[in-house]
Amino acid sequence: MMLIPCPYCGPREETEFHYGGQAHVAHPADPAALSDTEWGHYLFFRANPKGRFAERWRHSVGCGRWFNAIRDTATHELVRVYEMGEPEPVIE
Amino acid sequence: MIAGTARLPDHPERLWPNPEPKRSYDVVIVGAGGHGLATAYHLAKEQGVRDVAVLEKGWLAGGNMARNTTIIRSNYLWDESARIYEHALELWEGLEEDLGYPILFSQRGVLNLAHSLQDVREGVRRVNANRLNGVDAEWLDPAGVKEVCPIIDVSADVRHPVLGATFQPRAGIAKHDYVAWGYARAAAATGVDLIQDCEVTGFLRDGDRITGVRTARGDIAAGRVGLAAAGHTSVLADTLGLRLPLQSHPLQALVSELLEPVHPTVVMSNAVHVYVSQAHKGELVLGAGIDSYNGYGQRGSFHVIERQMAAALELFPVFAGAHVLRTWAGVVDVSPDASPILGRTPFTGLYVNCGWGTGGFKATPAVGRCFAHTIAHDEPHPLNAPFGLERFFTGALVDEHGAAAVAH
Ligand SMILES: Cc1cc2nc3c(=O)[nH]c(=O)nc-3n(C[C@H](O)[C@H](O)[C@H](O)COP(=O)(O)OP(=O)(O)OC[C@H]3O[C@@H](n4cnc5c(N)ncnc54)[C@H](O)[C@@H]3O)c2cc1C
Ligand SMILES: [Zn+2]
Numbered sequence: 001m002m003l004i005p006c007p008y009c010g011p012r013e014e015t016e017f018h019y020g021g022q023a024h025v026a027h028p029a030d031p032a033a034l035s036d037t038e039w040g041h042y043l044f045f046r047a048n049p050k051g052r053f054a055e056r057w058r059h060s061v062g063c064g065r066w067f068n069a070i071r072d073t074a075t076h077e078l079v080r081v082y083e084m085g086e087p088e089p090v091i092e
Numbered sequence: 093m094i095a096g097t098a099r100l101p102d103h104p105e106r107l108w109p110n111p112e113p114k115r116s117y118d119v120v121i122v123g124a125g126g127h128g129l130a131t132a133y134h135l136a137k138e139q140g141v142r143d144v145a146v147l148e149k150g151w152l153a154g155g156n157m158a159r160n161t162t163i164i165r166s167n168y169l170w171d172e173s174a175r176i177y178e179h180a181l182e183l184w185e186g187l188e189e190d191l192g193y194p195i196l197f198s199q200r201g202v203l204n205l206a207h208s209l210q211d212v213r214e215g216v217r218r219v220n221a222n223r224l225n226g227v228d229a230e231w232l233d234p235a236g237v238k239e240v241c242p243i244i245d246v247s248a249d250v251r252h253p254v255l256g257a258t259f260q261p262r263a264g265i266a267k268h269d270y271v272a273w274g275y276a277r278a279a280a281a282t283g284v285d286l287i288q289d290c291e292v293t294g295f296l297r298d299g300d301r302i303t304g305v306r307t308a309r310g311d312i313a314a315g316r317v318g319l320a321a322a323g324h325t326s327v328l329a330d331t332l333g334l335r336l337p338l339q340s341h342p343l344q345a346l347v348s349e350l351l352e353p354v355h356p357t358v359v360m361s362n363a364v365h366v367y368v369s370q371a372h373k374g375e376l377v378l379g380a381g382i383d384s385y386n387g388y389g390q391r392g393s394f395h396v397i398e399r400q401m402a403a404a405l406e407l408f409p410v411f412a413g414a415h416v417l418r419t420w421a422g423v424v425d426v427s428p429d430a431s432p433i434l435g436r437t438p439f440t441g442l443y444v445n446c447g448w449g450t451g452g453f454k455a456t457p458a459v460g461r462c463f464a465h466t467i468a469h470d471e472p473h474p475l476n477a478p479f480g481l482e483r484f485f486t487g488a489l490v491d492e493h494g495a496a497a498v499a500h
Contacts, residue, residue, distance in 0.1 A: 014395070036486070040484045
């Protein structure tokens with residue numbers, strides 16, 4: 001069980017949260033201009049690193065707000081949490 | 093079933109040699125799980141390719157092969173899936189003889205429970221689809237479920253009442269370690285090199301052609317390279333800048349202490365995320381759903397187990413006194429349509445077999461045959477042709493979420 005630091009409520013148990021997958025995946029600016037390959041990538045392909053990953057979480061049974069986190073997928077360490085709309089922080 | 097065999101198989105140390113890697117092979121397979129071993133076996137046996145190495149970062153079949161709940165069935169919804177899983181089941185039925193090795197394949201049947209009207213409709217539809225594909229399947233009402241598995245509580249006043257189930261009588265379980273050892277022994281006998289403690293860290297390439305692999309024990313040249321690294325495929329593909337539509341998640345299971353035989357079949361429930369069988373020795377083997385987040389840590393969350401146990405107890409009140417002996421997790425790679433990816437890549441000489449997610453053990457014999465064919469002919473076997481990477485761009489997905497996701 002992970003202890004996840006909600007930026008608004010503080011540390012809470014993992015069971016209070018909903019996982020939202022990779023962060024910073026922008027909707028295509030001009031969808032009609034995309035090729036089938038580009039659509040396929042937008043819809044189905046997400047990063048899957050072993051190590052630090054920028055991802056989204058929602059504190060569903062708490063404040064209900066979405067936020068971003070940098071988490072290490074190998075160690076489960078939560079390196080940083082930050083607000084939606086903020087750019088991905090550069091960490092060392 | 094090992095009719096008349098009173099003794100256990102030989103200790104694995106004595107089943108195959110432990111060679112030093114050569115500097116070059118016709119084919120290198122990455123990952124000595126069931127899939128990698130079966131592929132090497134079929135490369136040698138059916139394709140006449142004997143200069144093969146299987147490179148394993150840890151110990152032979154110590155990944156998901158050692159961690160899965162061993163459920164074997166072929167009752168998938170779509171024609172493409174029914175064909176490849178049913179082919180696997182046919183091969184399972186003759187595998188002990190084929191390998192000359194006991195695998196304890198026990199066709200005790202599988203029940204997939206329905207707990208809502210939607211589950212019932214989906215189940216009945218799947219039974220009809222299965223029958224059209226020549227897959228044995230029946231729809232059972234709650235009394236029929238009780239007849240197959242008397243310890244299930246089918247009363248109406250529980251939280252997730254059993255409204256019926258699909259039943260595949262030819263489904264079952266096998267002893268996963270013996271399956272791996274059987275393939276390893278048979279592959280080694282044809283001259284395949286099985287090399288443990290040899291992590292592949294990258295690839296040798298000449299433009300868009302793959303010419304070998306970088307490993308913890310030096311570079312190894314290869315005419316062709318097949319990836320059978322299950323949950324770690326993305327890690328390897330990343331070194332080439334090759335993107336794959338995969339997400340790796342922790343998936344856990346647990347066993348109870350040994351009990352007398354109480355559970356005669358395999359029971360699965362997608363809705364409450366639990367699946368149970370009783371191992372040959374007597375442990376209850378219980379699996380759960382994947383943890384929601386991506387993870388390579390080979391350990392899952394406690395609350396997932398808690399929920400799975402609550403669901404199991406409700407279905408099987410007799411489990412109340414059983415103690416948990418051990419829990420563990422594997423790393424499974426899930427694809428967007430809950431179907432595997434098996435075929436060529438944009439790199440010449442590089443082939444992928446991945447995305448089996450929570451349910452690839454049952455496919456092992458078919459993967460061996462199809463992946464070996466794909467590598468040897470640089471072209472998919474007809475059974476795996478629908479499962480190429482290109483389907484994510486053409487839209488020809490094989491959406492098996494109803495029959496595959498989470499359940500095995
Ligand atoms: C808890 C759990 C329950 C499951 N239950 C079922 C079930 O009931 N029925 C079913 O059909 N399926 C089930 N599965 C899924 C099944 O185990 C997998 O789909 C299947 O094992 C995948 O193929 P494999 O056997 O080759 O994978 P693995 O055995 O994981 O083989 C991959 C191998 O590659 C090695 N490897 C990885 N990276 C490298 C590298 N860089 N270099 C060298 N080697 C590398 C790994 O160490 C590993 O040994 C379950 C999985 C889990 C975790
Ligand atoms: Zn909050």
